[in-house]
Amino acid sequence: MTLFYHFCFYLFGLVAVASACVFVTRKSPVAAALWLVNVLFCIAALFVLLDAQFIGAIQVLVYAGAIMVVFLFVIMLLNLGEPARIADARGTLWYIGAGGLAIVVLAAMMVRLPHPLPIETFRIAADSLVTEARATGAVAPVAVPLFTEYLLAFEVTSVLLLAAVVGAVVLGRKRNESDAGPASQPGTAGTGTAAHAR
Amino acid sequence: MLADALFFSAVLFAIGVVGVLTRRNAIIIFMSVELMLNAVNLTFVAFAQVYGYAGQVFVVFVMTVAAAEAAVGLAIIISIFRHRHTVNLTDINLLKG
Structure with missing residues:
Protein backbone atom coordinates (compact mmCIF):
# COMPACT_ATOMS: atom_id res chain seq x y z
CA MET A 1 0.00 0.00 0.00
CA THR A 2 1.55 3.23 -1.08
CA LEU A 3 1.47 6.51 0.74
CA PHE A 4 -0.74 8.01 -1.96
CA TYR A 5 -3.28 5.24 -1.43
CA HIS A 6 -3.42 5.94 2.31
CA PHE A 7 -3.66 9.68 1.69
CA CYS A 8 -6.61 9.22 -0.69
CA PHE A 9 -8.34 6.77 1.64
CA TYR A 10 -8.18 9.05 4.68
CA LEU A 11 -9.00 12.12 2.58
CA PHE A 12 -12.21 10.63 1.18
CA GLY A 13 -13.13 9.07 4.52
CA LEU A 14 -12.71 12.29 6.45
CA VAL A 15 -14.55 14.31 3.78
CA ALA A 16 -17.39 11.77 3.96
CA VAL A 17 -17.62 12.06 7.75
CA ALA A 18 -17.43 15.87 7.66
CA SER A 19 -20.06 16.08 4.92
CA ALA A 20 -22.30 13.74 6.91
CA CYS A 21 -21.96 16.02 9.96
CA VAL A 22 -22.90 19.02 7.82
CA PHE A 23 -25.76 17.01 6.28
CA VAL A 24 -27.52 16.27 9.58
CA THR A 25 -27.23 19.87 10.76
CA ARG A 26 -28.55 21.71 7.68
CA LYS A 27 -31.94 23.31 8.11
CA SER A 28 -32.91 23.41 4.45
CA PRO A 29 -33.77 19.97 3.01
CA VAL A 30 -32.25 20.90 -0.35
CA ALA A 31 -28.89 21.75 1.22
CA ALA A 32 -29.05 18.55 3.28
CA ALA A 33 -29.73 16.49 0.15
CA LEU A 34 -26.79 18.05 -1.71
CA TRP A 35 -24.43 17.38 1.21
CA LEU A 36 -25.68 13.78 1.28
CA VAL A 37 -24.79 13.53 -2.42
CA ASN A 38 -21.28 14.63 -1.44
CA VAL A 39 -21.17 11.86 1.18
CA LEU A 40 -22.30 9.31 -1.39
CA PHE A 41 -19.60 10.37 -3.85
CA CYS A 42 -16.94 10.01 -1.15
CA ILE A 43 -18.25 6.56 -0.26
CA ALA A 44 -18.08 5.63 -3.95
CA ALA A 45 -14.43 6.70 -3.94
CA LEU A 46 -13.86 4.51 -0.87
CA PHE A 47 -15.48 1.59 -2.72
CA VAL A 48 -13.03 2.04 -5.59
CA LEU A 49 -10.13 2.22 -3.16
CA LEU A 50 -11.34 -1.04 -1.57
CA ASP A 51 -11.10 -2.90 -4.93
CA ALA A 52 -14.84 -2.66 -5.68
CA GLN A 53 -14.81 -0.63 -8.90
CA PHE A 54 -18.15 -1.87 -10.21
CA ILE A 55 -19.86 -1.19 -6.87
CA GLY A 56 -18.39 2.31 -6.89
CA ALA A 57 -19.75 2.93 -10.36
CA ILE A 58 -23.27 1.81 -9.51
CA GLN A 59 -23.05 3.76 -6.25
CA VAL A 60 -22.61 6.92 -8.33
CA LEU A 61 -25.19 5.90 -10.94
CA VAL A 62 -27.92 4.52 -8.67
CA TYR A 63 -27.51 6.34 -5.36
CA ALA A 64 -26.13 9.75 -6.25
CA GLY A 65 -27.70 9.76 -9.69
CA ALA A 66 -31.15 8.23 -9.25
CA ILE A 67 -32.22 7.98 -5.61
CA MET A 68 -31.03 11.44 -4.60
CA VAL A 69 -32.65 12.97 -7.68
CA VAL A 70 -35.93 11.41 -6.55
CA PHE A 71 -35.40 12.90 -3.08
CA LEU A 72 -34.68 16.35 -4.51
CA PHE A 73 -37.67 16.01 -6.82
CA VAL A 74 -39.98 15.28 -3.89
CA ILE A 75 -38.48 18.11 -1.80
CA MET A 76 -39.10 20.58 -4.59
CA LEU A 77 -42.52 19.07 -5.39
CA LEU A 78 -43.65 19.57 -1.80
CA ASN A 79 -42.08 23.06 -1.78
CA LEU A 80 -40.33 22.58 1.56
CA GLY A 81 -37.80 25.35 1.06
CA GLU A 82 -39.77 28.05 2.86
CA PRO A 83 -38.02 29.46 5.94
CA ALA A 84 -41.06 29.00 8.17
CA ARG A 85 -41.12 25.26 7.66
CA ILE A 86 -37.47 24.30 7.69
CA ALA A 87 -36.59 24.88 11.36
CA ASP A 88 -37.32 21.32 12.29
CA ALA A 89 -34.67 20.27 14.80
CA ARG A 90 -35.87 18.78 18.06
CA GLY A 91 -35.03 20.13 21.53
CA THR A 92 -31.77 20.08 23.46
CA LEU A 93 -32.74 16.92 25.32
CA TRP A 94 -33.05 15.08 22.02
CA TYR A 95 -29.61 16.31 20.98
CA ILE A 96 -28.04 15.07 24.22
CA GLY A 97 -29.86 11.75 24.02
CA ALA A 98 -28.97 11.22 20.37
CA GLY A 99 -25.34 12.17 20.95
CA GLY A 100 -25.14 9.79 23.91
CA LEU A 101 -26.72 7.00 21.91
CA ALA A 102 -24.33 7.64 19.02
CA ILE A 103 -21.37 7.45 21.38
CA VAL A 104 -22.73 4.19 22.78
CA VAL A 105 -23.23 2.78 19.26
CA LEU A 106 -19.71 3.85 18.28
CA ALA A 107 -18.18 2.37 21.42
CA ALA A 108 -20.06 -0.89 20.94
CA MET A 109 -18.84 -1.14 17.35
CA MET A 110 -15.25 -0.25 18.16
CA VAL A 111 -14.57 -2.49 21.14
CA ARG A 112 -11.65 -4.52 19.95
CA LEU A 113 -12.24 -8.18 20.57
CA PRO A 114 -9.27 -10.52 21.06
CA HIS A 115 -10.20 -12.21 17.79
CA PRO A 116 -12.00 -9.57 15.74
CA LEU A 117 -12.35 -11.77 12.66
CA PRO A 118 -12.87 -15.31 13.92
CA ILE A 119 -13.92 -16.84 10.58
CA GLU A 120 -10.42 -17.25 9.30
CA THR A 121 -11.31 -20.26 7.16
CA PHE A 122 -13.12 -18.07 4.64
CA ARG A 123 -10.29 -15.58 4.29
CA ILE A 124 -9.09 -15.27 0.72
CA ALA A 125 -5.53 -14.67 -0.34
CA ALA A 126 -4.32 -11.09 -0.28
CA ASP A 127 -4.78 -9.22 -3.56
CA SER A 128 -6.83 -12.06 -5.06
CA LEU A 129 -9.61 -9.55 -5.83
CA VAL A 130 -7.13 -7.45 -7.81
CA THR A 131 -5.79 -10.40 -9.77
CA GLU A 132 -9.28 -11.70 -10.53
CA ARG A 175 -57.80 9.41 -5.35
CA ASN A 176 -60.36 12.16 -5.78
CA GLU A 177 -62.27 10.27 -8.46
CA SER A 178 -62.37 6.98 -6.56
CA ASP A 179 -63.25 8.60 -3.22
CA ALA A 180 -66.16 10.61 -4.60
CA GLY A 181 -68.31 7.54 -5.00
CA PRO A 182 -72.10 7.33 -4.51
CA ALA A 183 -71.73 7.15 -0.71
CA SER A 184 -70.10 10.55 -0.24
CA GLN A 185 -71.69 13.86 -1.05
CA PRO A 186 -70.17 15.57 -4.07
CA GLY A 187 -68.01 18.58 -3.34
CA THR A 188 -67.31 17.74 0.29
CA ALA A 189 -65.04 14.74 -0.17
CA GLY A 190 -61.73 16.59 0.07
CA THR A 191 -62.67 18.91 2.93
CA GLY A 192 -64.41 16.08 4.77
CA THR A 193 -61.29 13.96 4.92
CA ALA A 194 -59.16 16.94 5.89
CA ALA A 195 -61.51 17.83 8.76
CA HIS A 196 -61.73 14.23 9.85
CA ALA A 197 -57.97 13.93 9.94
CA ARG A 198 -57.83 16.73 12.50
CA MET B 1 -7.30 -0.70 5.51
CA LEU B 2 -10.04 -3.01 6.84
CA ALA B 3 -10.01 -1.46 10.31
CA ASP B 4 -10.00 2.08 8.87
CA ALA B 5 -12.92 1.32 6.56
CA LEU B 6 -14.86 -0.18 9.47
CA PHE B 7 -14.06 2.94 11.52
CA PHE B 8 -15.42 5.30 8.85
CA SER B 9 -18.43 3.04 8.42
CA ALA B 10 -19.19 3.08 12.15
CA VAL B 11 -18.87 6.87 12.33
CA LEU B 12 -21.16 7.36 9.32
CA PHE B 13 -23.71 4.96 10.82
CA ALA B 14 -23.66 6.85 14.14
CA ILE B 15 -24.16 10.16 12.32
CA GLY B 16 -27.14 8.60 10.56
CA VAL B 17 -28.56 7.54 13.93
CA VAL B 18 -28.15 11.09 15.22
CA GLY B 19 -29.93 12.43 12.13
CA VAL B 20 -32.88 10.09 12.63
CA LEU B 21 -33.20 11.02 16.30
CA THR B 22 -32.71 14.79 16.16
CA ARG B 23 -34.64 15.82 13.06
CA ARG B 24 -38.37 16.16 12.61
CA ASN B 25 -38.54 16.58 8.86
CA ALA B 26 -39.63 13.20 7.48
CA ILE B 27 -37.56 13.59 4.30
CA ILE B 28 -34.36 14.36 6.21
CA ILE B 29 -34.99 11.39 8.50
CA PHE B 30 -35.39 9.30 5.37
CA MET B 31 -32.11 10.57 3.96
CA SER B 32 -30.43 9.70 7.28
CA VAL B 33 -31.68 6.14 6.86
CA GLU B 34 -30.08 6.11 3.41
CA LEU B 35 -26.83 7.28 5.00
CA MET B 36 -27.01 4.37 7.46
CA LEU B 37 -27.57 1.94 4.59
CA ASN B 38 -24.50 3.34 2.85
CA ALA B 39 -22.42 2.93 5.99
CA VAL B 40 -23.41 -0.74 6.08
CA ASN B 41 -22.52 -1.05 2.38
CA LEU B 42 -19.06 0.28 3.19
CA THR B 43 -18.69 -2.47 5.79
CA PHE B 44 -19.76 -5.09 3.24
CA VAL B 45 -17.23 -3.88 0.67
CA ALA B 46 -14.45 -3.71 3.26
CA PHE B 47 -15.11 -7.30 4.29
CA ALA B 48 -15.37 -8.35 0.64
CA GLN B 49 -11.72 -7.38 0.31
CA VAL B 50 -10.91 -10.02 2.91
CA TYR B 51 -13.54 -12.70 2.36
CA GLY B 52 -14.30 -12.61 -1.36
CA TYR B 53 -16.94 -11.23 -3.71
CA ALA B 54 -20.06 -12.27 -1.77
CA GLY B 55 -20.01 -8.98 0.11
CA GLN B 56 -20.06 -6.99 -3.11
CA VAL B 57 -22.97 -9.07 -4.40
CA PHE B 58 -24.85 -8.29 -1.21
CA VAL B 59 -24.22 -4.57 -1.70
CA VAL B 60 -26.10 -4.84 -5.00
CA PHE B 61 -29.08 -6.30 -3.14
CA VAL B 62 -28.91 -3.60 -0.47
CA MET B 63 -28.93 -0.91 -3.15
CA THR B 64 -31.98 -2.50 -4.80
CA VAL B 65 -33.86 -2.61 -1.52
CA ALA B 66 -32.85 0.98 -0.81
CA ALA B 67 -34.20 2.10 -4.18
CA ALA B 68 -37.50 0.30 -3.59
CA GLU B 69 -37.69 1.71 -0.08
CA ALA B 70 -37.05 5.23 -1.36
CA ALA B 71 -39.81 4.93 -3.96
CA VAL B 72 -42.43 3.61 -1.53
CA GLY B 73 -41.37 5.86 1.35
CA LEU B 74 -41.45 9.03 -0.74
CA ALA B 75 -44.86 8.03 -2.07
CA ILE B 76 -46.04 7.67 1.54
CA ILE B 77 -44.58 11.10 2.38
CA ILE B 78 -46.35 12.67 -0.61
CA SER B 79 -49.59 10.99 0.46
CA ILE B 80 -49.21 12.30 4.04
CA PHE B 81 -48.38 15.78 2.76
CA ARG B 82 -51.49 15.76 0.59
CA HIS B 83 -53.69 15.12 3.63
CA ARG B 84 -51.90 17.06 6.40
CA HIS B 85 -49.96 19.71 4.44
CA THR B 86 -46.83 19.05 6.52
CA VAL B 87 -43.97 16.56 6.72
CA ASN B 88 -43.06 17.56 10.27
CA LEU B 89 -43.35 14.39 12.32
CA THR B 90 -44.47 16.16 15.50
CA ASP B 91 -47.52 17.44 13.62
CA ILE B 92 -48.46 13.96 12.43
CA ASN B 93 -49.83 12.73 15.76
CA LEU B 94 -53.19 11.19 14.89
CA LEU B 95 -52.41 8.00 16.84
CA LYS B 96 -51.03 9.85 19.87
CA GLY B 97 -53.14 9.23 22.96
Whole structure:
Protein backbone atom coordinates (compact mmCIF):
# COMPACT_ATOMS: atom_id res chain seq x y z
CA MET A 1 0.00 0.00 0.00
CA THR A 2 1.55 3.23 -1.08
CA LEU A 3 1.47 6.51 0.74
CA PHE A 4 -0.74 8.01 -1.96
CA TYR A 5 -3.28 5.24 -1.43
CA HIS A 6 -3.42 5.94 2.31
CA PHE A 7 -3.66 9.68 1.69
CA CYS A 8 -6.61 9.22 -0.69
CA PHE A 9 -8.34 6.77 1.64
CA TYR A 10 -8.18 9.05 4.68
CA LEU A 11 -9.00 12.12 2.58
CA PHE A 12 -12.21 10.63 1.18
CA GLY A 13 -13.13 9.07 4.52
CA LEU A 14 -12.71 12.29 6.45
CA VAL A 15 -14.55 14.31 3.78
CA ALA A 16 -17.39 11.77 3.96
CA VAL A 17 -17.62 12.06 7.75
CA ALA A 18 -17.43 15.87 7.66
CA SER A 19 -20.06 16.08 4.92
CA ALA A 20 -22.30 13.74 6.91
CA CYS A 21 -21.96 16.02 9.96
CA VAL A 22 -22.90 19.02 7.82
CA PHE A 23 -25.76 17.01 6.28
CA VAL A 24 -27.52 16.27 9.58
CA THR A 25 -27.23 19.87 10.76
CA ARG A 26 -28.55 21.71 7.68
CA LYS A 27 -31.94 23.31 8.11
CA SER A 28 -32.91 23.41 4.45
CA PRO A 29 -33.77 19.97 3.01
CA VAL A 30 -32.25 20.90 -0.35
CA ALA A 31 -28.89 21.75 1.22
CA ALA A 32 -29.05 18.55 3.28
CA ALA A 33 -29.73 16.49 0.15
CA LEU A 34 -26.79 18.05 -1.71
CA TRP A 35 -24.43 17.38 1.21
CA LEU A 36 -25.68 13.78 1.28
CA VAL A 37 -24.79 13.53 -2.42
CA ASN A 38 -21.28 14.63 -1.44
CA VAL A 39 -21.17 11.86 1.18
CA LEU A 40 -22.30 9.31 -1.39
CA PHE A 41 -19.60 10.37 -3.85
CA CYS A 42 -16.94 10.01 -1.15
CA ILE A 43 -18.25 6.56 -0.26
CA ALA A 44 -18.08 5.63 -3.95
CA ALA A 45 -14.43 6.70 -3.94
CA LEU A 46 -13.86 4.51 -0.87
CA PHE A 47 -15.48 1.59 -2.72
CA VAL A 48 -13.03 2.04 -5.59
CA LEU A 49 -10.13 2.22 -3.16
CA LEU A 50 -11.34 -1.04 -1.57
CA ASP A 51 -11.10 -2.90 -4.93
CA ALA A 52 -14.84 -2.66 -5.68
CA GLN A 53 -14.81 -0.63 -8.90
CA PHE A 54 -18.15 -1.87 -10.21
CA ILE A 55 -19.86 -1.19 -6.87
CA GLY A 56 -18.39 2.31 -6.89
CA ALA A 57 -19.75 2.93 -10.36
CA ILE A 58 -23.27 1.81 -9.51
CA GLN A 59 -23.05 3.76 -6.25
CA VAL A 60 -22.61 6.92 -8.33
CA LEU A 61 -25.19 5.90 -10.94
CA VAL A 62 -27.92 4.52 -8.67
CA TYR A 63 -27.51 6.34 -5.36
CA ALA A 64 -26.13 9.75 -6.25
CA GLY A 65 -27.70 9.76 -9.69
CA ALA A 66 -31.15 8.23 -9.25
CA ILE A 67 -32.22 7.98 -5.61
CA MET A 68 -31.03 11.44 -4.60
CA VAL A 69 -32.65 12.97 -7.68
CA VAL A 70 -35.93 11.41 -6.55
CA PHE A 71 -35.40 12.90 -3.08
CA LEU A 72 -34.68 16.35 -4.51
CA PHE A 73 -37.67 16.01 -6.82
CA VAL A 74 -39.98 15.28 -3.89
CA ILE A 75 -38.48 18.11 -1.80
CA MET A 76 -39.10 20.58 -4.59
CA LEU A 77 -42.52 19.07 -5.39
CA LEU A 78 -43.65 19.57 -1.80
CA ASN A 79 -42.08 23.06 -1.78
CA LEU A 80 -40.33 22.58 1.56
CA GLY A 81 -37.80 25.35 1.06
CA GLU A 82 -39.77 28.05 2.86
CA PRO A 83 -38.02 29.46 5.94
CA ALA A 84 -41.06 29.00 8.17
CA ARG A 85 -41.12 25.26 7.66
CA ILE A 86 -37.47 24.30 7.69
CA ALA A 87 -36.59 24.88 11.36
CA ASP A 88 -37.32 21.32 12.29
CA ALA A 89 -34.67 20.27 14.80
CA ARG A 90 -35.87 18.78 18.06
CA GLY A 91 -35.03 20.13 21.53
CA THR A 92 -31.77 20.08 23.46
CA LEU A 93 -32.74 16.92 25.32
CA TRP A 94 -33.05 15.08 22.02
CA TYR A 95 -29.61 16.31 20.98
CA ILE A 96 -28.04 15.07 24.22
CA GLY A 97 -29.86 11.75 24.02
CA ALA A 98 -28.97 11.22 20.37
CA GLY A 99 -25.34 12.17 20.95
CA GLY A 100 -25.14 9.79 23.91
CA LEU A 101 -26.72 7.00 21.91
CA ALA A 102 -24.33 7.64 19.02
CA ILE A 103 -21.37 7.45 21.38
CA VAL A 104 -22.73 4.19 22.78
CA VAL A 105 -23.23 2.78 19.26
CA LEU A 106 -19.71 3.85 18.28
CA ALA A 107 -18.18 2.37 21.42
CA ALA A 108 -20.06 -0.89 20.94
CA MET A 109 -18.84 -1.14 17.35
CA MET A 110 -15.25 -0.25 18.16
CA VAL A 111 -14.57 -2.49 21.14
CA ARG A 112 -11.65 -4.52 19.95
CA LEU A 113 -12.24 -8.18 20.57
CA PRO A 114 -9.27 -10.52 21.06
CA HIS A 115 -10.20 -12.21 17.79
CA PRO A 116 -12.00 -9.57 15.74
CA LEU A 117 -12.35 -11.77 12.66
CA PRO A 118 -12.87 -15.31 13.92
CA ILE A 119 -13.92 -16.84 10.58
CA GLU A 120 -10.42 -17.25 9.30
CA THR A 121 -11.31 -20.26 7.16
CA PHE A 122 -13.12 -18.07 4.64
CA ARG A 123 -10.29 -15.58 4.29
CA ILE A 124 -9.09 -15.27 0.72
CA ALA A 125 -5.53 -14.67 -0.34
CA ALA A 126 -4.32 -11.09 -0.28
CA ASP A 127 -4.78 -9.22 -3.56
CA SER A 128 -6.83 -12.06 -5.06
CA LEU A 129 -9.61 -9.55 -5.83
CA VAL A 130 -7.13 -7.45 -7.81
CA THR A 131 -5.79 -10.40 -9.77
CA GLU A 132 -9.28 -11.70 -10.53
CA ALA A 133 -10.44 -8.26 -11.66
CA ARG A 134 -7.40 -7.93 -13.88
CA ALA A 135 -8.10 -11.33 -15.42
CA THR A 136 -11.84 -10.99 -16.11
CA GLY A 137 -12.74 -7.32 -15.65
CA ALA A 138 -14.44 -5.70 -12.69
CA VAL A 139 -18.03 -6.68 -13.53
CA ALA A 140 -17.78 -10.43 -14.07
CA PRO A 141 -16.61 -11.40 -10.54
CA VAL A 142 -19.72 -9.66 -9.13
CA ALA A 143 -22.13 -10.75 -11.86
CA VAL A 144 -21.30 -14.47 -11.97
CA PRO A 145 -22.21 -15.24 -8.32
CA LEU A 146 -25.18 -12.88 -8.64
CA PHE A 147 -26.67 -15.02 -11.42
CA THR A 148 -25.58 -18.44 -10.19
CA GLU A 149 -25.11 -18.72 -6.45
CA TYR A 150 -27.57 -15.97 -5.48
CA LEU A 151 -30.07 -16.50 -8.29
CA LEU A 152 -33.02 -17.09 -5.94
CA ALA A 153 -32.31 -13.87 -4.04
CA PHE A 154 -32.02 -12.06 -7.37
CA GLU A 155 -35.44 -13.29 -8.51
CA VAL A 156 -37.00 -12.40 -5.14
CA THR A 157 -35.52 -8.93 -5.56
CA SER A 158 -37.31 -8.56 -8.89
CA VAL A 159 -40.60 -9.41 -7.18
CA LEU A 160 -39.77 -6.83 -4.49
CA LEU A 161 -39.17 -4.18 -7.14
CA LEU A 162 -42.47 -5.00 -8.82
CA ALA A 163 -44.28 -4.70 -5.47
CA ALA A 164 -42.51 -1.39 -4.82
CA VAL A 165 -43.54 -0.01 -8.22
CA VAL A 166 -47.17 -1.02 -7.69
CA GLY A 167 -47.15 0.33 -4.12
CA ALA A 168 -45.61 3.64 -5.13
CA VAL A 169 -48.17 4.13 -7.91
CA VAL A 170 -51.09 3.23 -5.61
CA LEU A 171 -49.83 5.51 -2.83
CA GLY A 172 -48.87 8.38 -5.06
CA ARG A 173 -51.95 8.73 -7.27
CA LYS A 174 -54.70 11.18 -6.57
CA ARG A 175 -57.80 9.41 -5.35
CA ASN A 176 -60.36 12.16 -5.78
CA GLU A 177 -62.27 10.27 -8.46
CA SER A 178 -62.37 6.98 -6.56
CA ASP A 179 -63.25 8.60 -3.22
CA ALA A 180 -66.16 10.61 -4.60
CA GLY A 181 -68.31 7.54 -5.00
CA PRO A 182 -72.10 7.33 -4.51
CA ALA A 183 -71.73 7.15 -0.71
CA SER A 184 -70.10 10.55 -0.24
CA GLN A 185 -71.69 13.86 -1.05
CA PRO A 186 -70.17 15.57 -4.07
CA GLY A 187 -68.01 18.58 -3.34
CA THR A 188 -67.31 17.74 0.29
CA ALA A 189 -65.04 14.74 -0.17
CA GLY A 190 -61.73 16.59 0.07
CA THR A 191 -62.67 18.91 2.93
CA GLY A 192 -64.41 16.08 4.77
CA THR A 193 -61.29 13.96 4.92
CA ALA A 194 -59.16 16.94 5.89
CA ALA A 195 -61.51 17.83 8.76
CA HIS A 196 -61.73 14.23 9.85
CA ALA A 197 -57.97 13.93 9.94
CA ARG A 198 -57.83 16.73 12.50
CA MET B 1 -7.30 -0.70 5.51
CA LEU B 2 -10.04 -3.01 6.84
CA ALA B 3 -10.01 -1.46 10.31
CA ASP B 4 -10.00 2.08 8.87
CA ALA B 5 -12.92 1.32 6.56
CA LEU B 6 -14.86 -0.18 9.47
CA PHE B 7 -14.06 2.94 11.52
CA PHE B 8 -15.42 5.30 8.85
CA SER B 9 -18.43 3.04 8.42
CA ALA B 10 -19.19 3.08 12.15
CA VAL B 11 -18.87 6.87 12.33
CA LEU B 12 -21.16 7.36 9.32
CA PHE B 13 -23.71 4.96 10.82
CA ALA B 14 -23.66 6.85 14.14
CA ILE B 15 -24.16 10.16 12.32
CA GLY B 16 -27.14 8.60 10.56
CA VAL B 17 -28.56 7.54 13.93
CA VAL B 18 -28.15 11.09 15.22
CA GLY B 19 -29.93 12.43 12.13
CA VAL B 20 -32.88 10.09 12.63
CA LEU B 21 -33.20 11.02 16.30
CA THR B 22 -32.71 14.79 16.16
CA ARG B 23 -34.64 15.82 13.06
CA ARG B 24 -38.37 16.16 12.61
CA ASN B 25 -38.54 16.58 8.86
CA ALA B 26 -39.63 13.20 7.48
CA ILE B 27 -37.56 13.59 4.30
CA ILE B 28 -34.36 14.36 6.21
CA ILE B 29 -34.99 11.39 8.50
CA PHE B 30 -35.39 9.30 5.37
CA MET B 31 -32.11 10.57 3.96
CA SER B 32 -30.43 9.70 7.28
CA VAL B 33 -31.68 6.14 6.86
CA GLU B 34 -30.08 6.11 3.41
CA LEU B 35 -26.83 7.28 5.00
CA MET B 36 -27.01 4.37 7.46
CA LEU B 37 -27.57 1.94 4.59
CA ASN B 38 -24.50 3.34 2.85
CA ALA B 39 -22.42 2.93 5.99
CA VAL B 40 -23.41 -0.74 6.08
CA ASN B 41 -22.52 -1.05 2.38
CA LEU B 42 -19.06 0.28 3.19
CA THR B 43 -18.69 -2.47 5.79
CA PHE B 44 -19.76 -5.09 3.24
CA VAL B 45 -17.23 -3.88 0.67
CA ALA B 46 -14.45 -3.71 3.26
CA PHE B 47 -15.11 -7.30 4.29
CA ALA B 48 -15.37 -8.35 0.64
CA GLN B 49 -11.72 -7.38 0.31
CA VAL B 50 -10.91 -10.02 2.91
CA TYR B 51 -13.54 -12.70 2.36
CA GLY B 52 -14.30 -12.61 -1.36
CA TYR B 53 -16.94 -11.23 -3.71
CA ALA B 54 -20.06 -12.27 -1.77
CA GLY B 55 -20.01 -8.98 0.11
CA GLN B 56 -20.06 -6.99 -3.11
CA VAL B 57 -22.97 -9.07 -4.40
CA PHE B 58 -24.85 -8.29 -1.21
CA VAL B 59 -24.22 -4.57 -1.70
CA VAL B 60 -26.10 -4.84 -5.00
CA PHE B 61 -29.08 -6.30 -3.14
CA VAL B 62 -28.91 -3.60 -0.47
CA MET B 63 -28.93 -0.91 -3.15
CA THR B 64 -31.98 -2.50 -4.80
CA VAL B 65 -33.86 -2.61 -1.52
CA ALA B 66 -32.85 0.98 -0.81
CA ALA B 67 -34.20 2.10 -4.18
CA ALA B 68 -37.50 0.30 -3.59
CA GLU B 69 -37.69 1.71 -0.08
CA ALA B 70 -37.05 5.23 -1.36
CA ALA B 71 -39.81 4.93 -3.96
CA VAL B 72 -42.43 3.61 -1.53
CA GLY B 73 -41.37 5.86 1.35
CA LEU B 74 -41.45 9.03 -0.74
CA ALA B 75 -44.86 8.03 -2.07
CA ILE B 76 -46.04 7.67 1.54
CA ILE B 77 -44.58 11.10 2.38
CA ILE B 78 -46.35 12.67 -0.61
CA SER B 79 -49.59 10.99 0.46
CA ILE B 80 -49.21 12.30 4.04
CA PHE B 81 -48.38 15.78 2.76
CA ARG B 82 -51.49 15.76 0.59
CA HIS B 83 -53.69 15.12 3.63
CA ARG B 84 -51.90 17.06 6.40
CA HIS B 85 -49.96 19.71 4.44
CA THR B 86 -46.83 19.05 6.52
CA VAL B 87 -43.97 16.56 6.72
CA ASN B 88 -43.06 17.56 10.27
CA LEU B 89 -43.35 14.39 12.32
CA THR B 90 -44.47 16.16 15.50
CA ASP B 91 -47.52 17.44 13.62
CA ILE B 92 -48.46 13.96 12.43
CA ASN B 93 -49.83 12.73 15.76
CA LEU B 94 -53.19 11.19 14.89
CA LEU B 95 -52.41 8.00 16.84
CA LYS B 96 -51.03 9.85 19.87
CA GLY B 97 -53.14 9.23 22.96
